[in-house]
Structure formats: C-alpha cells, structure tokens
Amino acid sequence: MRIPVEWLKEFVNTEADAASIAETLTMAGLEVEETEQSELGSVLNIKVTPNRGDCLSVIGVARELAAAECLELRLSSPPPQPSPLTGEGANESNLVQIEAAELCPRYVGRVLEGVRIQPSPEWMQKRLLASGMRPINNVVDVTNYVMLESGQPLHAFNLNRLSEERIIVRLAQPGEKMTALDGTECALSETMLVIADAEKPVAIAGVMGGAYTEVTESTVRILLESAHFDPVSVRRTANRLALRTEASYRFERVVSREGVGAAADRACELLLKTGAAQKVTRTADVYPNPASKRSISVRMSRTGALLGYEVNKGAAETALRSLGFIIEAGEEVLNCTVPHWRSDVTRDVDIVEEIGRVLGYQRIPDRLPGGAATPGRRSDLQRITAEIRNILTGCGLQEVVCHTLQAPSIMDIEFWGGGRLPVRNALSSELSQLRISLAPGLTAAAQRNARRGESPLAFFEIGRVFRMEGESIAEKVHIGGLVAGPINRDWWQRANSDAGFYEIKGIVELLLERLGLKDIEWASFNKGEALRYCLHPGRSSEIRSTNDRLGWVGETPLDLIEEIGGIRHRIGLFELELEMIQSATESQVAAKTFIPPSPYPAVTRDLAPRVPIDRPYSDLEAAVRQAGVTFLEGCEPREVFTGDPLKPGIKSVTLSLTFRHPARTLTDDEVQAAVTRIREALEQRCGAIFPT
Amino acid sequence: MDEIKPMLDAALVEVGNASTVSDLDQLEIGYLGRKGEISQLLRSIGKLPMEERPRYGSLINEAKERLAAEIERRRNVLKAAEHLSRLETERLDVTLPGKPVSRGRLHPLTQTAERIIEVLSGLGFEFVDGPELEDYEHNFKALNYPDDHPAMDEQMSFYIDDTHLLRTQTTALQGRVMAKRKPPFRIATIGRCFRYEAVDATHHHTFHQVDVFMVDEGVSMADLKGTLATFARAMFGDEVTVRFRPDFFPFVEPGVDYAIRWHDRWLELGGAGLIHPNILESFDIDSEKYTGFAFGLGIERIPMIQYGINDLRYFLDNDLRFLRQF
Secondary structure: OEEEHHHHOOOEOOOOOHHHHHHHHHHHOOEEEEEEEEOOEEEEEEEOOOOOHHHOOHHHHHHHHHHHHOOOEOOOOOOOOOOOOOOOOOOOOOOEEEOOOOOOOEEEEEEEEOOOOOOOOHHHHHHHHHOOOOOOOHHHHHHHHHHHHHOOOEEEEEHHHOHHHOEEEEEOOOOOEEEEOOOOEEEOOOOOEEEEOOOOEEEEOOOEEEOOOOOOOOOOOEEEEEEEOOHHHHHHHHHHHOOOOHHHHHHHOOOOOOOHHHHHHHHHHHHHHOOOOOEEEEEEEEOOOOOOOEEEEEEHHHHHHHHOOOOOHHHHHHHHHHOOOEEEEOOOEEEEEEOOOOOOOOOHHHHHHHHHHHHOHHHOOOOOOOOOOOOOEOOHHHHHHHHHHHHHHHOOOEEOOOOOEEOOOOOOOOOOOOEOEEOOOOOOHHHOEEOOOOHHHHHHHHHHHHHOOOOOEEEEEEEEEEEEEOOEEEEEEEEEEEEEOOOOOOOOOOOOOOOOHHHHHHHHHHHHHHOOOOOEEEEEOOHHHHHHOOOOOOOEEEEEEOOEEEEEEEEOOHHHHHHHOOOOOOEEEEEEEHHHHHHHHHHHOOOOOOOOOOOOOOEEEEEOOEEEOOOOHHHHHHHHHHOOOOOEEEEEEEEEEEOOOOOOOEEEEEEEEEEOOOOOOOOHHHHHHHHHHHHHHHHHHHOOEOOO | OOOHHHHHHHHHHHHHHOOOHHHHHHHHHHHHOOOOHHHHHHHHHHHOOOOOHHHHHHHHHHHHHHHHHHHHHHHHHHHHHHHHHHHHHOOOOOOOOOOOOOOOOOOHHHHHHHHHHHHHHHOOOEEOOOOOEEEHHHHOHHHOOOOOOHHHHHHOOOEOOOOEEEOOOHHHHHHHHHOOOOOOEEEEEEEEEEOOOOOEOOEOOEEEEEEEEEEEEOOOHHHHHHHHHHHHHHHHOOOOEEEEEEOOOOOEEEEEEEEEEEOOEEEEEEEEEEEOHHHHHHOOOOOOOEEEEEEEEEOOHHHHHHHOOOOHHHHHOOOHHHHOOO
16 A cells, blocks of 8 residues: 555654665565655555555554654544534434444444535645545545545445435345446345445445445535444455455455544544534444453563564563553563454464564574474475486486466377366466366477477476366376477488487387386277377377376377477377376386396397288287297397388398396207297297298 | 628618508518528528537527517507508597587476475475365465455465365465374475466466475474575575565464575565464464474576576476576
8 A cells, every 4th residue: 555654754753764664664564565756755655464454554554663663653633533422413323223233343423414525625635646546525535534544444425315314234135236436337145235225225335335325516414434344244245246445455454343433533523624514413333242352461481482582571562562552561471452453463473473573583593493303305206206307308308397277279188088177267268277188288389499490399298287087186297298300409410310209109118117117018099099189090009007007109190280380390299197107116116136147148149020011019029928938038129121022011020039048058059949939939929931 | 691791781771761561561571571581591501510500590590680679660660650640630620519419408497496305305304295286275274364365365366166276375285284294394395386367577377386394392483594594595505694574474473574685685585484373273283382384485486586587487488498598
C-alpha cells in the first residue's frame, strides 16, 4: 500500500528522511518496495504481509516505525469525539439488525443529516491522491480517508434510498441480484453476506456497495457504516464475484472489532468538521459478544532458546510495550495482553517473534546446529539419476529440461497406457495438460534448435510424467532421449552421417548395461501399435526385461518428421520408465562376485549361416547359445550381407564365435566339435544353410 | 699382407661417403659379409706359412673391427638424420581443429542442484523426494495455512481436480516426512514447483526449489543463521554474510526473509524461520522439547546471480547457445 511520508509524520515525530524510514520499515518487516514522488513529497510503497492487516493503515505503519526508532506514537490529539449523540436517536435498536452474527459480530451505524455534497478539502484530496485513491466527494473521501488512516473500511449509504431507513445484515436469498457501485451485475448466492434494507440487498458486506444507494450530488442524509465482517466469508464472496476492493482486501486480513466504533467516531468528526454534514441524528452499535482480551505468557528462557541468544527482560518488555502490548512481568515470565489490533498474535512464539523483531535480527549469532550427527546423503532417486546423467552425457547427449505443462501433441507416446491429465484451470491451451511422455518436449527442443541452425541435436531429459491408471493418478520418472542427425560435429576431414535406429539403440544398450541389466529383449511393435505410438513400424522396438516393460526405442516416421517441420534428419527417440528399470535391476542384479580372468588363450571361429531375410538375429544368437557349448565365451554378429550372389530373400550373417576354457587350453578337435554342434543347431532351429 | 691397409683405407672412405643406411648395408655386406672381402682375406690365411699366420690374422681382425665400428658409427649418424627427415615429412598443421569427441553437458539447473546436494549432504541433510502433483492437504493445510487465507494469493496453482494440484512449494514435503519420522532429523528436497502466473523475465509458471528443514532439541534462529551462512558461503564464496528480515510464511514463526551480501549488494534468496509449533504438534512432536528450522530457495536464482542471467525463461527454453555456456 502507498503511504505518504508526510502523513506518517503526523503520528511519529521523526527527523528521518524517506530513504532511512524505508530502510527502517523494511528491516522491521514492512518491506518498502519502492519510494515514489508525489505532490506531498515521498510516498512509500509498502508490501504488507497477509498476517498484518493492522499495517494496512497509516497508524499501523506509524506504530511499527515508532517502535523501531524508539519514538512515541502520537495518536490524533485531541482524540475523536466519542459517540456524538446521547438521548433520542442514540443506540436505536431498529436502525441496525444483524441476522448472521457469526459473519458480522459488530455493526456500527450513524445517521448524518444536513449533508451537502461538494469536493472535500484540498489537504484531504492531496493525501488521498498521494495514497493512490481518487477523490470523489466530501462524504466518500472521508470514508476512504479514515480507512487509510485507521485500516477500518467504511461505507456511506444514501439514507433516502434505504427502504424503511434501516439496515439488516443477512445472507443473500436465492436469486437475489444487485448492481454494484462499479456497475457490475452481481448474482448473489446464499453463502454471501449482504447489507440489506427492509426489502433488498444494498451492499455486498465488506466487498462493495450498491449503485442504488450510492451517495450522489443530491444526497442530503446518509447512513455511515463501520463494521466487522468475517475474513473468510469476505474472501470467498470477493473471489466468487471477482470483485477485489480496498475494503475486501482489508477485511480478508482481519480488521479489529474493537476499532470499529473509533473509526465511526473519527469519520463523523471529519464529516462535521469539514461541513460535509450538519449533525448526527441516530446511532447504533450492535456488538452482542464483545471480544475478550487475549493474554499470553512467555518465558524468557524460551525466548532465548528460540532466538538463539540471551534476551534482556527489560529490553523485551520495552519492545512489546512499544507495539501496544500490556506487560505484567514476573521473575522469568512476561504476561502479555495482546493489543486488539494484533489478531495474528496467538501463541508464545508470536510474542518471541515480536521481541526478536524489535530488538533486531542482526543480534542473532551464526552457529551450526549441535545435537546428534545425522548421515547426510542423496536420495535413491538422486543417486540413480546422477548415474544415468553421467552415462548419457558420456554418449554425447545434452541434458534438457522441458515443460511439464504442455499442449496435447501427436508425439504423446502412450506406451504405458493410462489416460491424460488435463489441467482444470490452464493458463492457455499451450499449457493445458500434464505431460504423459517426454517425447514431445524433446522433439520441440530439437525443432527449435534446428531452426536456429544449431547442432548436434542430441538430447536427453529425466523428468516426471503423469497418467491416470484407473481411478488413481500415476506420477512416474522417465528417461527420454532424442538424436537427429550426427551426434558428432562434422570435421574438416570427414562429414558424419545421420544417427538412426542403431545409434539410439546403442545408447540405450550401454545405459541398461551400465545400470546392471542383462537379458534385454528387443521386439518390433506390430504395425498397428507402432503407428498408434507414432513410431516407424520397421524401425522401432519395445524394450523388455523378463516381465518388465522398460520402454521403447524407435525412429519417427518420415511423414511425421515432415509434419513436425524444421528438422531435416531422421529422428531417433527412446523413453524408459525408471521404476521399471529399478524393478528389473532388483530382480536381476545379484551381489557382484569376482570371476578370475582365464589365463588360457581364446580361439575364434567365424560361421556364416544363410537364413531367410526376416529371420531376426536374436534367433540365431539364441540357437548358438542353446547348442550347449559350455566354453563358448561370446557370439557377435560381424556382417549382415544381402544381394548378389545370394538369392533374393536370403541374407548371410557372419557370426564371430569366441571359445575359451577357464581351466585349460582348448584343442583344435574340441573347438571343431563345438563349431559343428553350433552349426547343426543353426540348421535345425533357424533353417540355416551353409555354403560349401 | 700389403693389401690390408689400402683396402681398409678405401673401405673407410666409402663408409664415410655412404649417404643412406641402405648404401651402408651394402658396404657392410661387401666387406664384412660371409663372402665379403675381409672374410675372403681371412680364409686365405690358410695359404700362408704357419709362422706368419698369427700376425696376419690379428692384422685382419683389427681391420675388421675397425671397419665394423666405423660402419656402426656411420649408421647411427645416418639413422638419426633419416629419422629426423621422416619426422619432418610427417609435420601437421597443429592449428587445425582436433577430431571432435562429443560429450553432452548437464543442464545448469542440474549442475546447481548437484552442488546443493553436495553442500547440504556435508551438513548432515538427507535428501528425500516428493511428488510434483500434490494434494491440497500437504501443499497447504499441513503447512498451517488456514482455509481461504490471503497467504494463498501468492500460491495460486494448477488444479487437476478438487484436491490435486501441482505443488506450489517443495515445502509440501515437510508434512510427508513428519508423518513418518521422529526427531531428530535433517531433511532436504529439490524439485519442480508451479504457480499460476504469467511468464516474464522474473516470473514463471514452472520453477525449481530446494527446501531444507531440521527438527531437534534446542534448534534456534542462530542455528538457522549459521546453517544458511555456511550454505551460502559454499555456494557463493567465503566472504558472504547473511541477513534476516522479518517476513511471513504460515509454516514458520518467527518467519524471515534472508539475504546475502554479495559483491556489495544485498540479494534476497528466500524464506526461512522456525517451524511453526502448530505443525510440530499436528504430527505429535512435543513442541516444548523439539524445535526446528526450515528454509527454502529457488534453484534458478543461484545461476542467475552467479552468471548474471537476466531472464528466467532461458532455463526451460533449451537453446543450445545457452546450455553450451555451462
């Protein structure tokens, strides 16, 4: 809120300039965000925290300034006249009636007659303008002035427009409507508190007055309202109606019930003094259950223990008194009566904060916690993701961080099924759902960088994705990668070729191997599945390990790359679900045991079976392994050959077989017998033919 | 016998004139090889009278050794020269770039998170992860936010349904931990947070936070200040000092905003305070016996300060020209 320094100085006799007042207030917890200039000199723009409704006023801020500077708070002298009416019209029972006492514990009404509407005095207008409010007329300006000064919102009704000239505070009835002062048509609901006359709502309590009872140039009699409304009720109503006002802002942050009468007095005083009205003719103060005083005792030992240094009792007392607390000091205890405007102070820690704050937090020493030593460590998730990051950066992939909130995309690869999670209150259609896959973000990163002419387009991300699984929400950590074009930069000696399926698969293989996974199965998707996932049907694979669906790897179909636009290379992508990897790892990775390297030499033999072209390599390797040669150490494909002189539909796969015995040197006969067995296994299981 | 000396002299001249190692090899074979001149001389000793043979033999051997030594010396000289000339022909332009080896980089947010994990682990904090999609209970209620409190104005979020929202603060983890653990504990968490906010250079709907808290007997504001100061010095350098300013967060009391003095400026980093006793009590932790502190800060803030990054949007834009700088 904006507070002119000139106004502040009415209540605090300080010589300090605006800059030093700003610094003092900021360090007291009232952050001065900026200091502006106005006709009245400097104006402080203060950010008041939501617990300090009492500081949404010049007096509230002045009190903090006085406490921080050890000065006295000078409340207006002489104090406003007490209720200016006795006898007939005073405390009239039928002027104000409260039907919803829990939402409106107190309502003060004053009727003023002889109203002559004109501009308010210049000094008042200047203060209002400097505080960011537009002067309207001498009545409305007084209500705003007193609100700025004391924090209590006030409202003036045109009395002649109030049916039966009385006020009923009640909940709105179904179907009731009201046009607010700003012209908004408000449809009211039964949870909204309204100020009504005998017939209809005339104001939305604590939020805004109605247009019909507005004070205008022709108004001659007014009813002045000063009341306390329940903060939650005001907040809900203001939110529902999307009406945020100076009044609702203050009521939400709790205005003191005890100050309601004083604010009404102050407004009447100003109305009479400035000639806006001639006299007060009727008054009411409906306050059935006056708030009781709150008392809190705080121990000095506790104060010291919390603040971390020994606090002098006298200094603590002085600090609290300067804020309006009434203190009764015992040996070790301060019994504090909380001032009525401090609804935020409810426990001993709140008092400790007040003491610490006024004495200054610079007194708190630096110390490291003692107590039991606890082992610091990263989380399991942080440990495994750090390892994965290390491997993937080693493969040449750049880490990216993409948005969780995304637009639905054709690249949403719903491999693990489940439903998408739309955001109910999206900022825009671009941010309308939680991501279900990392693929769209990676693709977008590649696309944007491709358009900027950047390379290599090789990225990975580790992040959360979301999906519905039946009735429950699943949040999963995924690892995704993308490579489009060569991973290595072109070099002056040689241009690099595009990465494709095998490059991206190689990265996934390395990653899974380093994480300790063996026995990975790679299986093409059937055509329908692949197209549903927007993957190239001939160049994509599911990645399984026993029963776990770890993820997928594949190329994006060329037509889709064209549709995405911007990327002129094949795109290889993979996505893995971390939980699946962890589950597979747990079932597979036994405690590592050392196997001594064999000192005996290895023997290598090549075999080149010819098989039908659609026979997967994994079948050949399985046949080799199942041939039962115990000293077979390895089987690697060396070359896959098709074309002349082979018949169409036939391929030749050169297998490099390595044999080694752990305990002795193998003889030629043994190796030859082993090769024969493997050859027979290939013939029987895979229909392999060997050229003679 | 008379022919030995002239032959040796001639051979030495020839060796001296040999200009390549292979010429020298030919000479060596011609004189010292099995059919070489010196070998033939030695074989001819048998034709001499018995008494002349030893003297003649030793003369030939002397000549042979002399020649062999000279060849060896000459060979070393020639080899060295040939080696040098070969090196010369292999000369490269060292100013051309080397063959590229690709290695990806970590995102600057990860690099910062790694440093934070290292520092806080060293201070005895254990890292725990929480969900990004939180429930209202943990994001607000368990953190001492009264229903419909204006403090939530700064915490507007994205809702999936009535109870689930993208967390607005990693502080949401505190209730999850306190429901399971008994003090003493020191916990930290790092993760992604969301706020319903329009995006500009200093605001984003998506950002990252670290939240740190501990509960033990006798934890005070001084322990908080000391821990923050140690943390800040590890991140920003030894000369950093920490300042507290009163502030309000429902989950701490006293609540402060902390700033560090860095290069002659005060930089506000985040919120902190002593964990509100209402929270401790709601998890059956005796708030007289135990106290705790909590602090949090935005991860993005750290590289922004360290590297002078002036726009929050870079972190999620994934522009290689940005990412390559870290």
